[in-house]
Amino acid sequence: MPEISETGLSKDEIETPALLIDLDALERNINKMADYFSKVEASLRPHAKTHKTPIIAHKQIKVGAIGVCCQKLSEAEVMVASGIDDVLITNEVVNPSKIKRLVSLSKHGRIIVAVDDLEIAKATSETAVKTGVKQDVVIEVNVGLNRCGVEPGKPTVEFAKKLLKLKGLNLVGLLGYEGSFFNISDFEERKKAANARNKLLIETRDLLEDAGITVEIVSAGATGTYNITGEYPGITEIEAGSYVFMDTTYTRLAGLDFEYALTLLTTVISRPALERAVVDAGLKEVTKEFGMPQVKDVEGATLQSLSEEHGTLRLEKTVDLKIGDKIELIPSHCCTTVNLHDKYYCLRDGVVEAVWNIAARGKIR
């Protein structure tokens, strides 16, 4: 359907399944996080992997964010094409063809990329020299997540010294994602766990500075640790993404009082038994790796199972639901759920105010 006809629809008129944004809640989340970062030394560079949508990134920047993070080069290309000129790619870019795309993108904005390997750094430097740019890089440091990254301390210092010899690169700092710790609901426990890793990162920064290496950027943090890592001395920017939408996993964490701004609108397509209703959304529309999505505002209804295109609700006998009724589900993982959709239906006061294309959906390369 053309988007023009969807603006102005009431929630009940939207065809389902449809991903909804509560615009008031989204704006409050964006403003609340901006307010926090106006009061601490660290800056906010929100992760665009969550929303994958330029207009939301621009809204974040308008109230103080210093740019965005992306996980994929193609996401960064979408953001730059939308006019954003400061992007940190929190991941390694290693293929020759992608390195070409990376350094070309650096002609249109400040693009910073993570590196953790000398051969890749050399290849990136050579391509940058040929293209006539200096490619900004941060060293990814393994502070305990055991995914990518150079080991903290001396190995990072040795690696940094080698990078400084590469003419096409501009070493600007460190990336040390400590993990979101969404499994630690208690704030003090989460703080202890995150700061043990932040300490490794800042000790490594100190070693670099002792060796005379300037460290402009120390990037870390996530929604689950924004008010922990965001206050850790020396961390310069925070990568939080999910706070714009929130999900049922994040709201279990103490100290995170952002609002649900994202729901999946579904329709009851079958009501075969008193205790059962089936909605028109399954795993192709909402994810469950962090647990079942939550039914919004229907007392006595819980989502029991998700197959590919069906969601089966278990109902208490008092629940009055009929075929055609609309049900909203609150995702347990907003990032992977957004990844399944092409559009947001953005509501204010129950009416579609805008339909936004999720421009970086499918941008996986």
Add this chain to the structure above:
Amino acid sequence: MPEISETGLSKDEIETPALLIDLDALERNINKMADYFSKVEASLRPHAKTHKTPIIAHKQIKVGAIGVCCQKLSEAEVMVASGIDDVLITNEVVNPSKIKRLVSLSKHGRIIVAVDDLEIAKATSETAVKTGVKQDVVIEVNVGLNRCGVEPGKPTVEFAKKLLKLKGLNLVGLLGYEGSFFNISDFEERKKAANARNKLLIETRDLLEDAGITVEIVSAGATGTYNITGEYPGITEIEAGSYVFMDTTYTRLAGLDFEYALTLLTTVISRPALERAVVDAGLKEVTKEFGMPQVKDVEGATLQSLSEEHGTLRLEKTVDLKIGDKIELIPSHCCTTVNLHDKYYCLRDGVVEAVWNIAARGKIR
């Protein structure tokens, strides 16, 4: 990138992550299933929810399939637009706006839809009359999956009698998906479980025929039961989908010797430790609700975890993998993995022979 430049690439030149089809394996799977159905009474109406791609549907039809199944009306619209004129929507369509789309689509082919509710049937009939078509319907019967569907036996007969009074509808039969039983690896056990449900469906058909109601179609079956339900007397067509690609879940089932035709090509982006490599694909590119995908052809490497955009491999010390190396993952669930992608890179003899758009990806409404 324009598709024209991707045809002719070698596997190593494809940017990753990328969904690959082994064309020889795909064609053997399609032909093997067609061969089976040339020898039994039931017909094959493959489920397009797996591949979501017209050209694959046409290949299935070319060797004997009688049409396709779809789960979503918008998938059916894609198939009809591609020239397919016999589609069974194995799901209920209930919203007034969708019912309009459904009956309009019926002007361009035979579209059969599942019904399990009288009010929806009435609304569908009225819209069909206004549009000047007879809308084909099958009654979805709950043979034990406890999702949608009328209860088998008398309730279905009573429902059928009411449907026959609706002028806009043409009742053509029954839909009774018995479940794929991918958790029962033993063939005889699976047969027992499936046939207990098939029995309910055929008994219900018998009751309808006793009441003078013609039953043209009795649709059931899946890849996991194609050679069980496909031989059950009275079942007229089978809904198998996954056999075209297969996945690690289905290959655990005895009696299913289709080949892996779908893999996810990834690149090693980090090799931070002897026992660890990280590839550039995570939950946004491959699903894990049925278990971890399997590493193809790399002895001693197993996929240990999937985060959003990273896959972490655990390596035995003998494994020689370096950054930039390509690794293929075999999905544990082909249908939900395909749902994450926009394109197939179709290979023969290691070279890209075609790039196919997954035209019905994102067609969720």
